[in-house]
Amino acid sequence: MKITAVIMAGGRGERFWPKSRNSCPKQFLSLTSDRETMIQKTVKRLRPLVEAEDIYIVTNAAYRSLVKDQLPDVPEENILAEPCARNTAPCIAFAAAVIGRKYDDAVMLVLPSDHLIGYENIYVKTLKKAVSVAEQGKNLVTIGITPTYPETGYGYINFGDEAGDAYKVERFVEKPDLPTAKQYLASGKYLWNSGMFVWKISSVMENLKEFMPDIYEGALRIGESFGTDSFEETLVKEFTAFTSESIDFGIMEKASDIYTIPGSFGWDDVGSWLAVERINETDDDKNYIDGDVITVDSKRTTVCGGKRLIAAIGTRDIVIVDTDDVLLVCSKNSTQDVKKAIAQLKEQGRTELV
């Protein structure tokens, strides 16, 4: 069966402010020394499995030209531009309806655009297994990441009986507290919820019809208009009317026939500035330094420089990010609070800096 991929690239990436901006979010940035952007890496690592013409990018209309520039191999008509942000369920329904018009049925990989994968061969192998499970019946497959420590920042997948290459999903659970996360890890029955899904178009549409009928109907109307003169008008009308809902809450937590494939391929969600030292090489003092930087007795310091010289002296456990108009100095304990700084700027009406 045809394999297609839908890359979700509408996110804002607030936690990577001030590099990530409304005008150029995280997925369009490079956070690694090779200078490839996150979304370029995402597409590249898929290519052994999916033809460029079968890769779809769902993004905000504002980012259409960024996608075009960064992914010249992806056909322009495969850039599906959302008129507004409505979370993952409408995003996936939109893409499924469009792909469903092209192929009678197809397998659809649903993937975030802003994660990193260390072991791409293993990743592709895992996706292949997921594809073969998804092809059976109306299975919905999610890739679960084998946890390596009791992370409290991710949701978990509790799995049960083995079923071939996959495991039956018992339930999805929210971000746990630390004792609970430790129990999960010790039990050997929990995986991290990575937000990567594999299913047939027919399977996800059936489930949308059952659990999110309004979105199902709207998506069908969008799909029918795709390629016609009325497409833009239909899209705006239907999409703006969709409820904002995640695919996890909208379908995965309600449907039966949910399977998970455990994956262990150096996955990193690149969730905050702390990721930079994980995904790049650091020096002997655990500093990550990019740009025109001098250090004196600095340790565990991440510096993402801009155009000016940065001198870091005696710094510890801190992130410094320099851009033309904003400088961030952030304790490593506070990287989640970057959002609060953005909120302050929005309150002050300084949208040009957000």
Next chain:
Amino acid sequence: MKITAVIMAGGRGERFWPKSRNSCPKQFLSLTSDRETMIQKTVKRLRPLVEAEDIYIVTNAAYRSLVKDQLPDVPEENILAEPCARNTAPCIAFAAAVIGRKYDDAVMLVLPSDHLIGYENIYVKTLKKAVSVAEQGKNLVTIGITPTYPETGYGYINFGDEAGDAYKVERFVEKPDLPTAKQYLASGKYLWNSGMFVWKISSVMENLKEFMPDIYEGALRIGESFGTDSFEETLVKEFTAFTSESIDFGIMEKASDIYTIPGSFGWDDVGSWLAVERINETDDDKNYIDGDVITVDSKRTTVCGGKRLIAAIGTRDIVIVDTDDVLLVCSKNSTQDVKKAIAQLKEQGRTELV
């Protein structure tokens, strides 16, 4: 007797890099919210005691125009431009010789250009006492600061018997270690060496003649040429030949008739970036913030902003200084290491940033 003042303004202020640069050292900067520069404050607080025409600024030739711009009331011929840096003894000898040509004798206050004084009335009163002690015989008077804590970064003055408003100086001692500094403080017999001196021109010249005869002779030749066509030539020839030496080591530690006046007038040597939070108002979290800055849960953070927005998030005990071409992020424990960063830049030949 006429009271004159010599303000030493040739220093480089490395510890306030990157605001303080070779092209504009600390004494020509404002580090306080009123935007007056250090040297402007120095002159202003002297004015109750000294006429503008009797204030002399000894500085490096490179800073002549800075002095002219910042101190329009000081006559241009009172700007004594050193052709090179030779520490305080040649600086003072140069000024004494020039003033000695104008007045038969006069009292000479010798003052740094880059300190701050909290209680200016008390400061002026203390200087007046020093003047009256200096007028007697060939006394050399130094202002000692009553210590408020066991500082290890200053030299100390050990004083003995009371002599009117002053005390006889027993000896000058180098920067002590902490236990020694604590003993000094407990003894009640030690003052901080502030680098402020008061004496008659005749007294300091006599002492120069005795202890630093080469500098004495050279300074006389400079003084004789002052106001003539050969001045520049004489100055360069004589001054560059001077040994680099401090007045403390060259005279004060050797002469007799040394007196000290204890001063307690909110003196601050503004010796490092740590001074900024002492000399300015801080917020409830002990942050000092200047410029376009937003903070989220920052404490004890000093931010001297530049043209761009700075976001400080979760920072503790850190100094952030932004300029157009250099950004400094420095732990408060490491403010003395700013010099090491400058040394690195010099090694790299990046003099434009120093």
